[in-house]
Amino acid sequence: MSGIRAATDTEQGADTTARSLTPAPTIAGLRNAPWGVTALAVVVGAGAGVGSVVFRWCIKTFTRLLSGRTDYSAAPGASNPHIPWLGPYFVLLVPVIGGLLYGPLVNRFAKEARGHGVPEVMLAVAQRGGRISPKVAVVKTLASALTIGSGGSVGREGPIVQIGSALGSTLGRVTKATESRTKLLVACGAAGGIAATFNAPLAGVFFAMELILGTFSAEAFGATVLASVTASIIGRASFGDVAFLTLPAFHVAHVAQYGLFALLGVVAAVVGMGFARFLYLIEDACDWLWRGPEWLRPAVGGLALGLVLLALPEMYGVGYPVLEKATEGGYAVGFLLLLLAGKMLATSLTIGIGGSGGVFAPSLFIGAMLGSAYGIGVHDLIPGTAGAVGAYALIGMGATFAGAARAPITAVVILFELTGEYSIILPLMLAIVLATATSRLLSRDTIYTLKLRRRGIDLEGPVPGAAIGTQHVGTVMEPLPSLLPATTALADAADLLSLSGHGALPVVDGTGEYVGVVTAQAVAEALAEQPDAAPRTIAQLAAPPAPVTPEQPLAQALHALLSASGTGVPVLDAERGKPVGWLSHQSALRAVHATT
Structure with missing residues (x-):
């Protein structure tokens, strides 16, 4: 009997050891798994959808509390049923009361919640690795709802973008996601917020990609779509499947x-x-x-806003x-x-x-x-x-x-x-x-x-204090490699490209005018085609990359360098458009090494 018990104990111990050795789902696994971005996008979309519901509720609550109506602009000039003896003059006081509430809130807890919000999210994605303080979501919700409820003539898309983006950034920080994935989660939050608030899932996706990320990719599109759909489902369950505006039917009656x-x-x-x-x-x-x-500025300025609302x-x-x-x-x-x-x-x-x-x-x-x-x-x-x-x-x-x-x-x-x-x-x-x-x-x-x-921030320029970007291209460019005539045969071009070490070379026509760049990849693909389909010379393969000039800041030139095929781009004279140098990935990296 004791032998059976001992064997059982041994089996249980082995089972426990096996279970302890089995990798359990972890935050790191969620972060690194191929399906991780899918799960995170859905979570961010759900958070943005719930956030939009709370935000809309706060706006209606504060508007009803301060004006006595769900939307005072639907009955302009009416008196407030809470204080009917003031008549329409109550609008002189309401912005002051609202300012006394949200002014200290913003000033004390999250100054970035002031204003219309979208620029702050764009800056966070472009230069701050997608980092947005989690308290922004709470402060922005209350401050914007109080601003709109007390008569502020602003919209709700900026706040919900900042709210959703803060949720996405927070999730990225909690899961210790990479910088690129954190930026994507920020965009997912923006997409979900727009989709749920306006019942416009497609607009949410393109708003996030066009304004927040500033780029299109299959992964970004898929993630923002998931977030947008998830948020829209929550929004439609709360607000109904109707557009937030009722607009007239549209038709074009005449071609003119x-x-x-x-x-x-x-x-x-x-x-x-x-x-x-x-x-x-x-x-x-x-x-x-x-x-x-x-903190007192919104209340005092509310007097001027009240005069506008009275008129x-x-x-x-x-x-x-x-x-x-x-x-x-x-x-x-x-x-x-x-x-x-x-x-x-x-x-x-x-x-x-x-x-x-x-x-x-x-x-x-x-x-x-x-x-x-x-x-x-x-x-x-x-x-x-x-x-x-x-x-x-x-x-x-x-x-x-x-x-x-x-x-x-x-x-x-x-x-x-x-x-x-x-x-x-x-x-x-x-x-x-x-x-x-x-x-x-x-x-x-x-x-x-x-x-x-206006604050001295250029989204296309270098991050303040960055080691790269302040130099001009002319100070870091390399000598211009050998120019290839447009009449060069494909086989000869392949040999010259293999010897150059650049992976791409500039091409000129019969008059010496610059026509573009031919890459080793383009030549190899052309040689792999059927003999009848392949071009005989490199003239048809030369394509000009985005222009780079010696006077251009290196940070701007990096966009052209990263988007170009091959390992570099020609640097063109600003006046004549002729190649005068070569900017490669190595020369850009040497610029970083020289400043560190």
């Missing part, structure tokens, strides 16, 4: 309308960039005027009911232009005094007012051709946002998701592309990057 939409796209770009400039002009004025403690109560909060009425043709041209100017002032003032909220919804609002006024004008001039006013309001919304943020894909997708009509795509794409191109001609910055550049 495309010309009118194109002109509207150009005008909207000017207005969008004008809004960006005006926003920071008012912020500068507020900075210049205020001399007191920062134009439609500016209270986000203002979606006013936007919807404008798309339905409910306002005259003069009042539409007044609402446009009023939104610019109210939003700029809300941000300038230290409020917390986004500029995406104000951009849509301004675009709707512009488009409606434009539509009424062309309808009066050419009534048989112009078509419905609501169509111009929709196009104006997308084009103004594209002009301000320079995110054309996001603008197209979100307007398509709002309307659900495929007929909007052609005129929308036309207007938005023209708005984006016009905006790029007017300014190198967007409404998001301009905030950072």
